Amino acid sequence: xxxxxxxxxxxxxxxxxxxxxxxxxxxxxxxxxxxxxxxxxxxxxxxxxxxxxxxxxxxxxxxxxxxxxxxxxxxxxxxxxxxxxxxxxxxxxxxxxxxxxxxxxxxxxxxxxxxxxxxxxxxxxxxxxxxxxxxxxxxxxxxxxxxxxxxxxxxxxxxxx
Amino acid sequence: xxxxxxxxxxxxxxxxxxxxxxxxxxxxxxxxxxxxxxxxxxxxxxxxxxxxxxxxxxxxxxxxxxxxxxxxxxxxxxxxxxxxxxxxxxxxxxxxxxxxxxxxxxxxxxxxxxxxxxxxxxxxxxxxxxxxxxxxxxxxxxxxxxxxxxxxxxxxxxxxxxxxxxxxxxxxxxxxxxxxxxxxxxxxxxxxxxxxxxx
Numbered sequence: 001x002x003x004x005x006x007x008x009x010x011x012x013x014x015x016x017x018x019x020x021x022x023x024x025x026x027x028x029x030x031x032x033x034x035x036x037x038x039x040x041x042x043x044x045x046x047x048x049x050x051x052x053x054x055x056x057x058x059x060x061x062x063x064x065x066x067x068x069x070x071x072x073x074x075x076x077x078x079x080x081x082x083x084x085x086x087x088x089x090x091x092x093x094x095x096x097x098x099x100x101x102x103x104x105x106x107x108x109x110x111x112x113x114x115x116x117x118x119x120x121x122x123x124x125x126x127x128x129x130x131x132x133x134x135x136x137x138x139x140x141x142x143x144x145x146x147x148x149x150x151x152x153x154x155x156x157x158x159x160x161x
Numbered sequence: 162x163x164x165x166x167x168x169x170x171x172x173x174x175x176x177x178x179x180x181x182x183x184x185x186x187x188x189x190x191x192x193x194x195x196x197x198x199x200x201x202x203x204x205x206x207x208x209x210x211x212x213x214x215x216x217x218x219x220x221x222x223x224x225x226x227x228x229x230x231x232x233x234x235x236x237x238x239x240x241x242x243x244x245x246x247x248x249x250x251x252x253x254x255x256x257x258x259x260x261x262x263x264x265x266x267x268x269x270x271x272x273x274x275x276x277x278x279x280x281x282x283x284x285x286x287x288x289x290x291x292x293x294x295x296x297x298x299x300x301x302x303x304x305x306x307x308x309x310x311x312x313x314x315x316x317x318x319x320x321x322x323x324x325x326x327x328x329x330x331x332x333x334x335x336x337x338x339x340x341x342x343x344x345x346x347x348x349x350x351x352x353x354x355x356x357x358x359x360x
Contacts (some may be wrong), residue, residue: 022288026288028249028360048287065280068360072252078244093338109190110252112198116341129185129222130204137189137198144184 022053024088025069032079033060051085057104058082072113073099080145081106090115097122104128105145111138186229187218188237193251202226207241252360253280256340257315259353262298262307264314277320286328288360293318293333296352297345305335315355 027034027049034045037056043049051057051067059065059081066076067083069092077083087100097119103126115122116136124130127143165228191197191214201210202218206224209218220226255277281289293309293312295304317327320326339352 028246031247064243066247068248068252070247072360074249074251076244076248078241078247081244096195107241107244109248111193111248113251116198127185129220130202130226132187133201133203135199136192136196136202138188138192139200139239140188140244142184142186142240 017060023050023070024053024055024085024090025067025073026049027051027057027087028066028068030063030065031060032064034063034065035059042141053085053088056082056104057082068089069099069113071097071115073115074109074111076109077100078107078110079107083108094120095119100126102126102139108141108143109138109154110134110141112136176178177214185220185222186232187226188232188241189214189216242280245336250284252284252358255280255357256322257355257358258350259311259355261296261348261350261353264307264310266314266318274318274322277319277357277359278324281324284359289319289324290327290358290360291319291329292356292358293331294338294340294352294354294356295336295346296339296349297336297343298343298348301335301337305333308333308335310353311353315357 005155006009024105027045027047030045035042035058036049036051037058038109044059045065057065057067059077059079061079064076064078066074068074069088075083082104084102084104086102087098089096089098091097092114097115099115099122101124110125112134116134120135120145123134125134127141129143132141168172187200187202189197189200189211197212197214199210199212201208202220202296204220204222204226205219206223209226209228211218215231217231218226218231219229255273258267259265260267280286291312293308293310295308295311297304299307312333314325316329316331319329336352339349340354341349341351343349
């Protein structure tokens, strides 16, 4: 009985992480102010830093950063930009793919990876003004900060000073 | 009074920054290998697709996305210079092939190692995956050992060529992940390989 329990536990520890892991990619290059918002804490970005599902990557007025996801999709962000990785599934062996990314504001360059080639319909890139669908491609986007963000920003600046 | 002041200030700012130029733009670019794909932008009001390099879509979010005149080169550079400058080269994959049941590289694959080094240097790569594979000649466990040895052999070669082992991630898939699926005990040269992915 114990043997079965132990082997089941072993099996769980071996198999579960490969499915339950939220690891989605890492920071390749960065310059200036770059932060990763994770569980509502802002962590300073770093070369090679791992990016997880539900992370939001954002840059300050002098910042820029590029992220390579596990399937080789690349997002590059210019200054004052914000990108949220809501969903990412890359299981080529099961042909199971999903990517949901929100470009909230700023400038971006997107470059397709393996998902973009094998299953472009699994990619959803959402902005406040519309949704972008891709077919094996690269594009640049500027997303204006919305009215709410403009009105809010002086207040946040004051409170931190 | 102060509010009026602020409004005026905001108006001047808007005019100076070019109030009527599109705020949300989507520009299709050639891939790094020069190919051009396709993007579509859609919202509640409509949808538009572009498929030529430089083609540009704009929308306020309240109107349907539409194709607009491409930005001038100067304006495009001004908007995207920082994002483009930080964009890395796309990761590159290499396949190295082996002689049957050995960790000896095929002659052509030996020469490919120089290309691997070049790709690592171009990218300042800190993330190089080396994955060993075997064909289905021999038992499963034999092939796990063999594919591990193959990956280790390639890793050693790269270290000898000056690559920091700290950035090499060695893994092996035995006979379980063939390029060309075969029945058991079939010799398939294309499956006797090590894959290197330079990120």
